[in-house]
Amino acid sequence: MRVSVAGAGLGGLCLAQGLRQAGIEAEVYERDPAITARFQGYRLVLNPAGFAALQGCLPPRWHPLLDAIVGDAYGERLVLDPRLNKIGELGPGRTGTVVDRHVLRHLLLTGLTVHTGAALTGYDVLDDGRVEARFADRDPAVADLLVGADGIGSRVRATLSPRTTPIDTGVRFVIGRTPLTEQFAGLSRAFGSKIAGDGVSLLLGAMRFRTPPKQAAEELAPEVTLPDVRDYVRWAMILPPAGSAGPSPQEAVLSKMDGWHPDLRALVEQSDPDNSTLLSIRVVEPGERWAPGPVTLLGDAIHATSPTGGNGANTALRDADLLRRCLADGRQDLLGAVGDYERQMFEYGAEAVRHSLDALPAFVPQRESV
Structure with a gap:
């Protein structure tokens, strides 16, 4: 069996590693011109299921390394005012494992065949049941299965499920990172x-x-x-819909911090401007089911969540582990394995999106009345 994976994000790479361990040939096609073309290095929290899925796709000899490069999730889950006084609580904290996306992605890239500069433009199912992926600037690739792990703007989804489209929540946020110095270690309560x-x-x-x-x-x-x-601090400021204007994302954040605790302002001032990015919160809800075939979807391509749910990466890793187990099972043919994967993925993927949207209002800022 040969599998083409569109997209070199965490989900697609995790799947390729899992297939590699199962003796299934997998090649990854990434539209970016180089692996390091974009900064992708923010902190993620993996829940026990997500971490187990990641382990399941990695060779056992790397498990000690994985354990060494993660951290422990902790926090009081408080609501604080800009001077760091407690004014409320968010609810029970989440347990899990903290990973750095940039580091984890490099681990997952090890040993894989990844073609960069491979912008997928579409695909065709051939008469023999295989699928041919077409690219803008390279020869087509033929495989037994094409997996669209190509994110919220998935070109694979556009053909496979054209009525499944991203929904913009209207919420914007700026995300950045700052080295964790002694000064900022004092912000641990936050x-x-x-x-x-x-x-x-x-x-x-x-x-x-x-x-x-x-x-x-x-x-x-x-x-x-x-x-x-x-070590570093990942910070994210959620802005009102009309509050994202500014010469740069970093300056837009600082313009909202007049009178804030000086360490909070310093945290943003000392962050790397190149790694401060304005993003929109969009989601993709799994909708119509398509007939099982030699094309399927994984991760944000089919169930993009709001980051406030804390389950986007976890769900993508769960997809990767489930699909590799279904394909490696050997008790059913390819279409049966893909259908089994999709049946389960649609159920928990839709629930992940609903959970993330339910969690969003608690983090969306409310402007004080004047």
């Missing part, structure tokens, strides 16, 4: 909490590695090369 300002909300999360990733790879898995990333 990690995992919401800081509620006038019309904005600021969310902080600490990424503390158990072992620096580059060092861990050199000691535990020399065949793996990981970036030299150090």
